[in-house]
Amino acid sequence: MEVSSEDNNLMEKVVPPVEQEIDVELETKVKKYLRGGGANLETLKDKKLKSQLASRENLYGKSAKTAAKIEKWLLPAEAGYLETDGLEKTWRVKQTDITNEVDILSSRNQYDIVLPDLGPYKLDFTASGRHMLAGGRKGHLALVDMLNMSLIKEIQVRETVRDVAFLHNEQFFAAAQKKYAYIYGRDGTELHCLKERGPVARLRFLKNHFLLASVNKSGQLHYQDVTYGQMVASIRTGKGRTDVMEVNPYNGVVALGHSGGTVTMWKPTSQAPLVHMQCHPGPVSSVAFHPNGHLMATSGKERKIKIWDLRKDFEEIQTIHGFHAKTLSFSQKGLLAAGTGSFVQVLGDSSGASSHNYSRYMNHSMVKGYQIEKLMFRPYEDVLGIGHSMGWSSILIPGSGEPNFDSWVANPFETSKQRREKEVHLLLDKLPPETIMLDPSKIGAMRPARRKEKPSRGEIEADKEVAIEAAKSIELKKKTKGRNKPSKQTKKKKELVENAKRTFREQEHKTTFKKRRIGEEDAAAVGELPTSLKRFARKY
Amino acid sequence: MGEKRKSTSKTLVKSKKSKGPHLPNSILKTIADAKRPLNSDEEDDEIDSDDVNGGDLYEYEEGVPEEESKKNNRYDRVDNYEYELPEDFEDEDVESDDDEDGGNSDNDDEEEGEGDDDRHTRMLQSLTGMPSAAFKGESKSKPVLFTEAYPESEFNPTRDVLEGKGLITMEDLLAPLQGKPGYNELSKRISRMQKDTESVVHAPLPKPERERLERKVVKVQVEKEFNKWVPLVKRNREVPTVYFNQDVNLGYSTIGAIASEFQPRTEFEKKMASVLNDSEVWDAHKEDGARLLELNEVSVEDHIKDRNRVAKMRSLLFRHELKSKRIKKIKSKTYHRLKNKGLKAAAVALMDPEMAKEVAMKQEVERVEERMRLKHKNTGKWAKRMISRGLNVKYDGTRAAISEQLQVHETLSRKISSTKDGSSSDESDDDEELNNGSDQDTPSKLIAKAREKTLQTVEDDEVPNSGLLSLPFMARAMKKKNEEANEEAKRALEEYEEWENSGGAENLKKSAEVSGRRVFGATAKVEAPKESKRESDNFYDNSDSDNDMEGIENNDLGPVRDIASPAKNSGAITETEKFDDVVGNPASKTTFDVALFASGSWKKMKGCQNAESKKPPKTLVPISESQNKKELRDEESEDSESEAEQMVDGILTSASKETYEIPSQADLIQRAFAGDDVVDEFEKDKQAVLNQEVPEPEKPVLVPGWGQWTNIQNRRGLPLWMVREHEDAKKKREQALKTRKDARLKHVIVSEKVDKKTEKLHTTALPFPYTSKEVFEHNxxxxxxxxxxxxxxxxxxxxxxxxKKAGVIIKPLKFEEVNPNDKGDDGNHQKQRPKKGSKGQSKSKRKTKA
Structure with a gap:
């Protein structure tokens, strides 16, 4: 059995790769960077535009190719993996086995922190995975630097803490406490008390929009802009109390799981849910989103985990039976961790990228009696954080984290100067709340056609022209000798065209009728015009 | 045409006879008659001129005899036609030719047509039956007809000659010279010359044709010239970026570069330059500052002067500072008030002393007036009336109002008296301020002060003997109040004592510092009577009460208690508090610290296997009495709590099993079937959403009273158009429902509401060059x-x-060879980083923008 843990290990394949293989690999990568390929330019009639677009497309191709090459050759680390021999199964591999195989640095990520007194712990990681926030139910908040395993600050708020969440960086974090939610600074000072939300059950932070979303006990969803403190939206879900809430990282849509087995997705600019899905017959116990936003996993109290495709039809892709997950979490590489009781199961996507087929990848059982409260993969590490009733633990799940971090996106080794710079950049790039929608790639595209009750004048014109063309192109039947005269035929055709026109004339008349009644003064004005100008007056 | 006629003069005789189609005379005549009135003015003119010449019948005459003669002669007509036709067709200007023909024919007739004439007259005679004399006369008159005004001669050239038609050939010129000496020679020379040239110089082509030809040639030339440029222009059009003037050197780009070429010109500049460029200074700069100092020598006097000045300024500043400090230190309000007033008064006085006086007077008057008015005593109109009618006894409200007035008066009057005290009160104020300022440093003092104050208040509650307060009910109320106050005061005093005894200076300090929601330790006790934690818990919050905390307290971690905000005050001490008081150890209260879990409870363990063995002994403390109170909580909280406890139990004890209650049968059933008709509900939801987003059309209803005049209409039901409209609307709705995204998906509702806020993120119309939406979106x-x-x-x-570079004129395009098959793209790639030196390359980038 071989186990390799990601990033820091330098065990790279030394096998000289065949050129073709590289080409194929590059091809797939290029495809990824091309973001779906260009339009068919052959249909274009405008030569100039065609050549312009062709050159643009050429540039895009170049860009994608370079990006693919960079990814191929310049990204240093490879994702970790778990390799088994023969009959060995990956899910039989235990953490102790992994410990023996991985390097010291990785093995340091296996630990349990036992804090028996202050209840089940909620966890949250920063985007870079550098910092972790643990919130004990009984009021213990701890901010931990995961890189050197040092406690930065811990405070005891002496109130129930229901959820914790980092804001845009580790400088601020929010905690949902007994009565209100609070925002704390890195040093544990209370910065804000968010009274408007009521007793908050779940907190999530939308990184790109700087919105702190929360759902409270009466099932109200709140969005608050943390940059200037305005409550952007306050939505009554009307579905009762819920403590299942997750943010789709791809588009910022917030999903709530309800007791009726439904999952609703929300955006701040609409009071009605974007999508309303019936996922389970019983209450939904947890929801998780794949980082690319295409997959959603839900678990119900009826001991089923379901995986849904969000791209097209919100179809169910897969059902995993017999496992009730109290908490679900997707890793950056698409592994799905489900925790219940004191047992963690990690599901892996065994098939290719196109068809998702999640199956058992790894298991982990905690000490009996530990109740898992929250699972969360640590970004950019092959680590799964487990918050449970006796503190928190961390285990290694090879291949879960993204091996290469992009310092523009999230940098685990950020200096304070970089952090400050980043903060400014983030603020400048802040997205307005309107940009939250199911398909954000539609931003900048044509406005989707709206259904209209009455066609506009232009549309009527267009229809009319089409109808006339159709009437003109009608082939007349060849009739008997006397009746097939060309004169008769032309007459007939004229009639047809007239008929086609007439229907539209009536329509137009209808539409303009009201206008005429309103603008009667206009007609009077026409009467007043000098005779020389009268012919220019519009005739109704 | 004319010249041809002349050259073929022999055949003319026959040819001229052909005039129009050979129709019978009668027909021709009728035609002519019919035409005449219809003819235009010009024709009429012509006819007139004909008339002058007696040619009224001319046409008629001329046409007819020829025809006739031909018929008579039976000449082969075919020949004639063949001859004639081409000439006729070649004619361009038919009308004018006709005229000329007419003229010519007349002349010809004169010259040659004697025999013809005879025949002609004869024919006329036979036709018309008129005596030939008449025709003769006519024919005789014909020679008299002149076409030219002058006799024909070289001085009076005919029109033909003038127009260049009647050409004079070389033979014509030579003819008169024939037989004269030298003629042979001349003719020889001419013939030779003719032979030499052979070709006759033709007349130039007509202008339009000539120009057309010219244009053709020019076009070819120009095209050739232009085609040369086509590839160049094409390439420039196709490249995504055009570069202009890349090779132009703009000169200085930095200020430094400009400054480097500075030349001193004026006197001052030169001096400066001499100093700046002094080699000594330069060297000093280069080496170190020591030499610079030497160079920078200052005279002793200057130095002393400077020093003195600085010293003076400093001392001034210092004094000023001292003064202001002293003034600031003075805490007396009166002083400051006076000072301010003095300043103001001084200002006013400075402005105008009289005015100052006036102002003072006015103020005084106002004050006196206010004192005299006694607005709040029961001397007002309303109050008097009330009292006189005894309404104040009758109605509670009135009584209250009056008494309130009195009270106000009392307070006011007291104020007046206190102001009479003057400076003493000010002093006390100051004292208070001082104390307030320093109370944090001297808590014991504060306590003492508080005690003093309370004692004072207890003592000086004398009841006034007169006025409203002396009334019996008032007195009773006062008494009651006083008792309460006394009690409170006593309690307070006790507390003060306790604090002092426990040496709780520290404690107090802490309490003073802690602000906000949380207070620890003994301070809790002070406020304890006013709390009703349990009540508030039940009221606000069901799931998680503060009893979580009590669990911690019992785990010998110290009595951590959540002291509610002052808003929670009312009611009596709850069980919890009492319990706390019993259990809580006062000593631990004081020593409690925030860093509860700092070191002891933090256990990091390798592997979870040995977690059990290393369990901290603390956790073994069983969860005690506090659990009994959990009964009060509602179900949800029990869920969460019991979870928390179970996990403790799993390892530790079975204590929580005692608290677990078996839910009732009904409860169980309800839980089991809680989510039973979820699907049904969802369908209903979906229907509701659909109805909202695509509303159902309204049912057609007749307005009451309309269309109900007769039974017929009643029987017929709704008018057809209404029904049709309704059906149409229904169909439309169905269509709309079908086109929805979630039409086929049973388990999903996708909202299709239009979000107006997102509309600004889309374009309403395609941007200019694009014609198709798909292409645009793909791009x-x-x-x-x-x-x-x-x-x-x-x-x-x-x-x-x-x-392009700013401020550089774009020069016109220059020619350069371009390979048309070459793609513009490569060129572009080269141009990515145009170097300044590469002239040839950058030249190719120029383009005239059309």
Whole structure:
């Protein structure tokens, strides 16, 4: 059995790769960077535009190719993996086995922190995975630097803490406490008390929009802009109390799981849910989103985990039976961790990228009696954080984290100067709340056609022209000798065209009728015009 | 045409006879008659001129005899036709030719047609039956007809000659010379010359034709010239970016570069330069500052002067500071008030002393007036009336109002008296201030002060003997109040004592510092009577009460208690508090610290296997009495709590099993079937959403009273158009429902509400060059920013259409060979980083923008 843990290990394949293989690999990568390929330019009639677009497309191709090459050759680390021999199964591999195989640095990520007194712990990681926030139910908040395993600050708020969440960086974090939610600074000072939300059950932070979303006990969803403190939206879900809430990282849509087995997705600019899905017959116990936003996993109290495709039809892709997950979490590489009781199961996507087929990848059982409260993969590490009733633990799940971090996106080794710079950049790039929608790639595209009750004048014109063309192109039947005269035929055709026109004339008349009644003064004005100008007056 | 006639004069005789179609006379005549009135003015004129010449019948005459003669002669007509036709067809100007023909024919007739004439007259005679004399006369008159005004001669050239038609040939010129000496020679020479040239110089082509030819040639030439440029222009059009004037050197780009060429010109500049460029200074700069100091010598006097000045300024500043400090230190309000007033008064006085006086007077008057008015005593109109009618006894409200007035008066009057005290009160104020300021440093003092104050208040509650307060009910109320106050005061005093005894200076300090929601330790006790934690818990919050905390307290971690905000005050001490008081150890209260879990409870363990063995002994403390109170909580909280406890139990004890209650049968059933008709509910929801987003059309209803005049209408029901409209609307709705995204998906509702806020994120119309939505959206799919693209391509992706240097004139396009098959793209690639030196390359980048 071989186990390799990601990033820091330098065990790279030394096998000289065949050129073709590289080409194929590059091809797939290029495809990824091309973001779906260009339009068919052959249909274009405008030569100039065609050549312009062709050159643009050429540039895009170049860009994608370079990006693919960079990814191929310049990204240093490879994702970790778990390799088994023969009959060995990956899910039989235990953490102790992994410990023996991985390097010291990785093995340091296996630990349990036992804090028996202050209840089940909620966890949250920063985007870079550098910092972790643990919130004990009984009021213990701890901010931990995961890189050197040092406690930065811990405070005891002496109130129930229901959820914790980092804001845009580790400088601020929010905690949902007994009565209100609070925002704390890195040093544990209370910065804000968010009274408007009521007793908050779940907190999530939308990184790109700087919105702190929360759902409270009466099932109200709140969005608050943390940059200037305005409550952007306050939505009554009307579905009762819920403590299942997750943010789709791809588009910022917030999903709530309800007791009726439904999952609703929300955006701040609409009071009605974007999508309303019936996922389970019983209450939904947890929801998780794949980082690319295409997959959603839900678990119900009826001991089923379901995986849904969000791209097209919100179809169910897969059902995993017999496992009730109290908490679900997707890793950056698409592994799905489900925790219940004191047992963690990690599901892996065994098939290719196109068809998702999640199956058992790894298991982990905690000490009996530990109740898992929250699972969360640590970004950019092959680590799964487990918050449970006796503190928190961390285990290694090879291949879960993204091996290469992009310092523009999230940098685990950020200096304070970089952090400050980043903060400014983030603020400048802040997205307005309107940009939250199911398909954000539609931003900048044509406005989707709206259904209209009455066609506009232009549309009527267009229809009319089409109808006339159709009437003109009608082939007349060849009739008997006397009746097939060309004169008769032309007459007939004229009639047809007239008929086609007439229907539209009536329509137009209808539409303009009201206008005429309103603008009667206009007609009077026409009467007043000098005779020389009268012919220019519009005739109704 | 004319010249041809002349050259073929022999055949003319026959040819001229052909005039129009050979129709019978009668027909011709009728035609002529019919035409005449219809003819235009010009024709009439012609006819008139004919008339002058007696040619009224001319046409008629001329046409007819020829025809006739031909018929008579039976000449082969075919021949004639063959001859004639081409000439006729060649004619361009038919009308004018006709005229000329007429003229010519007349002349010809004169010259040659004697025999003809005879025949002609005869024929006329036979036709008309008129005596031939008449025709003769006519025919005789014909020679008299003149076409030219002058006799024909070289001085009076005919029109033909003038127009260049009647050409005079060389033979014509030579003819008169025949037989004269030298003729032979001349003719020889001429013939030779003719032989030499052979070709006759033709008349130039007509102008339009000539020009057309010219244009053709020119076009070919120009095209050739232009085609040379086509590839160049084409390439420039196709390249995404055009570069202009890349090779132009703009000169200085930096201020430093400009400054480096500075030449001192004026006197001052020269002096400065001499100093700046002094080699000694330079050297000093280069080596170290020591030499510079030497160079920078200052005279002793200057130095002393400077020093003195600085010293003076300093001392002034210092004094000023001292003064202001002293003034600031004075805490007396009166002093400050006076000072301010003095300043103001001084200002006013400075302005105008009389005015100052006036102001003072006015103020005084106002004060006196206010004192005299006694507005709040029961001397007002309303109060008097009330009292006189005894309403104040009758109605509670009135009584209250009056008593309130009195009270106000009392307070006011007291104020007046206190102001009479003057400076003493001020002093006390100051004292208070001082105390307030320093109370944090001297808590014991504060306590003492508080005690003093309370004692004072207890003592000086004398009841006034007169006025409203002396009334019996008032007295009773006062007494009651006083008792309460006394009690409170006593309690307070006790507390003060306790504090002092426990040496709780520290404690107090802490309590003073802690602000906000939380207070620890003994301070809790002070406020304890006013709390009703349990009540508030039940009221606000069901799931998680503060009893969580009590669990901790019992775990010998110290009595951590959540002291509610002052808003929670009312009611009596709850069980919890009492319990706390019993259990809580006062000593631990004081020593409690926030860092509860700092070191002891933090256990980091390798592997979870040995977690059990290393369990901290603390956790073994069983969860005690506090659990009994959990009964009060509602179900949900029990869920969460019991979970928390179970996990404790799993390892530790079975204590929580005692608290677990078996839910009732009904409860169990309800839980089991809680989510039973979820699907049904969802369907209902979906229907509701659909109805909301695509509303059902209203049912057609007749307005009451309309269309109900007769039974017929009643029987017929709704008018057809209404029904039809309704059906149409229904169909439309169905269509709309079908086209929805979630039409086929049973388990999903996708909202299709239009979000007006997002509309600004879309374009309403396609941007200019695009014609199809699909192409546009495909082209927009790629981000072009530096965040999304490799650095090598970002430049190319974002390059503007035209790259030029500011302020440089764009020169016109210059010719240069371009391979038409070459793609513009490669050229562009080369141009990415145009070097200044590469002239040849950059030249190719120029383009005239049309």
């Amino acid at each position: 927009m799919r790629m981000p072009i920013g530096p965040e999304f693209n490799p650095a090598t391509v970002v430049g190319a992706l974002n390059r503007p259409e035209v790259v």
